[in-house]
Amino acid sequence: MSTPDHDVEYVYYDLIIDAIKIRYGYDFTMYAKSSLRRRIRDFMHDKNIDDPLDVIKDLIADEAYFVDMLGFLTVSVTEMFRDPDFFRCFRSVVIPILKTYPSVRIWHAGCATGEEVYSMAILLQEEGVLDRSKIYATDINISAIDHAKQGIYNLDKMQVFAKNYLKAEGKAEFSDYYHAKYNGAVIDSSLKNNITFAQHNLVTDGSFSDFNLILCRNVMIYFNKDLQTRVLQLINESLIHYGVLCVGKKETISATFLESIYKPLDSKSKIYQKSGKQ
Numbered sequence: 001m002s003t004p005d006h007d008v009e010y011v012y013y014d015l016i017i018d019a020i021k022i023r024y025g026y027d028f029t030m031y032a033k034s035s036l037r038r039r040i041r042d043f044m045h046d047k048n049i050d051d052p053l054d055v056i057k058d059l060i061a062d063e064a065y066f067v068d069m070l071g072f073l074t075v076s077v078t079e080m081f082r083d084p085d086f087f088r089c090f091r092s093v094v095i096p097i098l099k100t101y102p103s104v105r106i107w108h109a110g111c112a113t114g115e116e117v118y119s120m121a122i123l124l125q126e127e128g129v130l131d132r133s134k135i136y137a138t139d140i141n142i143s144a145i146d147h148a149k150q151g152i153y154n155l156d157k158m159q160v161f162a163k164n165y166l167k168a169e170g171k172a173e174f175s176d177y178y179h180a181k182y183n184g185a186v187i188d189s190s191l192k193n194n195i196t197f198a199q200h201n202l203v204t205d206g207s208f209s210d211f212n213l214i215l216c217r218n219v220m221i222y223f224n225k226d227l228q229t230r231v232l233q234l235i236n237e238s239l240i241h242y243g244v245l246c247v248g249k250k251e252t253i254s255a256t257f258l259e260s261i262y263k264p265l266d267s268k269s270k271i272y273q274k275s276g277k278q
């Protein structure tokens with residue numbers, strides 16, 4: 001029986017994904033197939049590789065090669081105050097809830113290079129909540145986490161970030177929160193005090209604490225339904241009663257098992273609150 005060419009290509013891609021799982025324990029089998037394939041293709045194109053078997057050989061032999069490929073397989077596109085409406089809404093809807101807690105535990109799951117986390121730290125500082133907050137920010141991609149820890153961003157991006165901050169109704173000057181050094185914008189170190197960045201894989205690692213607030217924005221969009229359900233389970237286990245969950249603009253918890261346990265605080269901004277019942 002003959003197989004169409006593109007199917008053969010997909011078999012090789014599946015083998016690459018299997019090789020990664022066997023060799024390094026990273027499981028991409030439940031990621032949305034079409035975008036994962038596109039990213040493998042991008043990797044091969046970027047490295048000028050024609051034969052997928054070469055990818056498998058190099059992957060198995062060289063861990064640094066895998067870490068490089070991980071950057072292609074995971075999409076770490078992010079911005080400070082991305083979706084400014086979300087941050088505006090967060091300020092009016094979630095901050096009053098956080099203010100009722102003597103201490104606030106926050107988890108950014110899938111924080112990429114840290115821009116979302118520093119945006120939240122700025123907002124919390126402006127609202128007088130940062131001092132009693134402990135922020136855990138995690139991602140599967142160790143290079144992204146290293147970048148996030150440094151908190152140095154390209155100066156060219158600051159204009160877009162500043163516009164977002166304005167739209168998000170920030171209370172100060174955005175430039176108050178960084179200083180320029182060489183060609184980089186260095187995030188103010190006072191914003192870093194309450195943040196712990198660490199590697200964590202939502203596919204294989206467990207829940208690690210009782211959080212008042214979990215943000216998992218623009219991450220599940222890359223997962224298939226089964227993996228989304230698994231991650232929502234993990235999030236649900238990690239959030240206290242009446243805790244708040246924020247997902248991305250294009251994501252939803254509607255038609256999942258969380259729908260009956262969570263009520264929307266703002267449907268448009270995808271901000272939900274866990275109810276008392278389980």
Ligand SMILES: C[S@@+](CC[C@H](N)C(=O)[O-])C[C@H]1O[C@@H](n2cnc3c(N)ncnc32)[C@H](O)[C@@H]1O
Pocket residue numbers: 074075076077078079082109110111112113116138139140141144200201202203216217218219248
């Ligand atoms: C598009 S970024 C979102 C960043 C940020 N939350 C935002 O909304 O701007 C998606 C992030 O999810 C991370 N990610 C993908 N799979 C993951 C997994 N299994 N566990 C943890 N993070 C993961 C990627 O490495 C990437 O940094």
